[in-house]
Amino acid sequence: MSIKNNLSATTVAAYVVVVTAALVTGAVVGPVVWNAAATAEERPSVAVVTLRGPTNDANVNGVAEQLRAIRDNDSVEAVVLRVDSPGGPVDASEEFYLAVNRTASEMPVVAYVEGAAASGGYFGIVSADEIIVKPSSTVGSIGVIVQAPPSVIEQAGQQQEQFVRSGPDKAQIGIDRIRTEMESLQRAFVGTVMYHRGDALSLDRTEVANGRAYLGGRAVENGFADRIGDLDSAIERAASRAEGIEGDEYDVYVTEPQASSPTLLLGNASVRVEGGDGEVVGKPGDDGQFQRPVKYYAVWGVPETNASEVYVDG
Template identity: 50%
Template sequence: MSNSPDGSGLTRVQSYALVVAAAVLLSAILAPVAYDRATAPDGTVAVVSVEGFISSNSVSSVQEDLREARENESIDAVVLNVDSPGGSAAASEQLYLSVQRTAQEMPVVASVKSTGASGAYYAMLPARDIYVTPASIVGSVGVRGGTPGPSLPGEIKSGPDKASATADQRRAQIETLQRAFVGSVMKHRSDELELSRTEVAHAKVYTGARAVDNGMADRIGSTPEAIERAASAAGLEDYDVVRKEPPRLGGLFLLSTEDGGTVVVEQSPAGYDAVDTPTFLMVYGDVQTESEVIGNVSA
């Protein structure tokens, strides 16, 4: 092997050395980019909060969070962070349908912090797993509703059936809602349940530990463990977590204690107490109107 005749050419060895040096330099430049790509998260788990009384206002916000999760291509799984005694039957059904739609598109796992009862339990039934703490309160598969209210003196109705529901008709309506509630429990959890349909319909509440034993819940664990489960179900090993802030509650004013204490509601959110509006509740706790509570305190 020789140099070029004029002495200015490069030997093959020198040319090879230059190529290697250029490759090393290029690798040094591109290495950080390749490293960033290799260490980027596989995907994202969204944590959506369901807290407090379930009303039309609070459900609208949660439904929007779930819709965003479904439409965002970077979201691969959802965790429902639940701490609620339930609430309006209609709102609870709407939330159930929204969770069910989300679960059809990506893994959904529920995590009960303190209470996940009645309408809140209904809403998380489509989740593939329900995580609870040993002292969590879950269950209360039942519906309640008031008896028809009195009309105002001299009230004029547009038709004979306007605001004319009887106590028997109201009971039939409640039983229809109850059958749908119990039916959903059996549909989603029949493979895990150690309880009969009749036992479920008794509307008992259970501690988290007992709920895992009888199949009302799946695992004892914290919210971070529920997040890990959701990520695993979505096939994610390295993932980000985004948390949706719980909505500010509006409409009905309610309070509830963890042991099923008093739930306080306004006398009439519409400001007209004589309107016979069938308000059905899927809520765990004794229900009193705000005026009744104030009267008890004054007495």
């Protein structure tokens, strides 16, 4: 087995949090990791793809582009997903899941939880063939948080009277609708976990939906994860599952993106973008555009926010 370094670059995203980039030996390139066409001389390989930070648009788009390039590269026989994520917006977390699930349908995928794979971070890796954790890893936290400004929750009726609508349901926002949509997303999240991990889980659906997070050892016991190990263990397990790899005759390509902010910052249900030094370069209402009153998150813990939050009990 030989190891080679390669580069990923995530794209600046439009919604929440931080601009991320990739850095390897001082060279910056585009997000495509390898050429799609493999030569006959290339040895089979295991690709290590890293997601650190929230499952926001920027981080997920970068990983999805890397996985797309991997699927087009005939020399890559298996993938290791190295993850340290508390989750993020539900829509971006779904994109993460879909990209991983599609890859897992074409080649072995092993997830390695470097720090946390919680909520949307776990959603993204749940379709992996194996999930490997450290004893200190945090896994689980299956659930949804709704963020909405107080005016939407408490004064939806008065707010809506300001508008002339093309139909009775156009832009209707209220607590009943928010709860219905949140519960629908929760059912889908829990259902996805049960579909992919149900045979391994010692927990029933209600226990899975309670939102609890588990340390690595307990996660292996209850079926949220498969075994204790490290990155090398994950690489070896991925290689052992690959039909085109025999023994240790394979290369390992490792991407090393620059870590993004570990904190998921939510503005008043609008755009909030930070620079790498933490300076807020965009905030709600700067230009009066893209005021988004309701946003659904699959996150571990309670993010920093000035807005009201509503929880579902599972």
